[in-house]
Amino acid sequence: MIAMIDAQRKGKKPPKPAPKSKENVVDLASMLRKSLAKESKFQTETRRVLC
Incomplete structure (x- = not known):
């Protein structure tokens, strides 16, 4: 971002953005x-077995 602002101030074309990472977003x-x-389902089933 800073590089883009500096380039605009100097009258140059902004640098190309970095390639997007291909990591999975969770x-x-x-x-x-x-x-x-x-967990809730497991606890409910466990209670039924123990009772």
């Missing part, structure tokens, strides 16, 4: 909900 909130749902 929605942490979604993963937490799934994890809690699994």
Whole structure:
């Protein structure tokens, strides 16, 4: 970002942006909900077996 601003101030073309990484992006909130749902289901099944 700073390089783009400096280039504009000097009247030059801005540098090309860095290539996007190909890493998997994980929605942490979604993963937490799934994890809690699994845990809740496991606890419910365990209670039924123990009672």
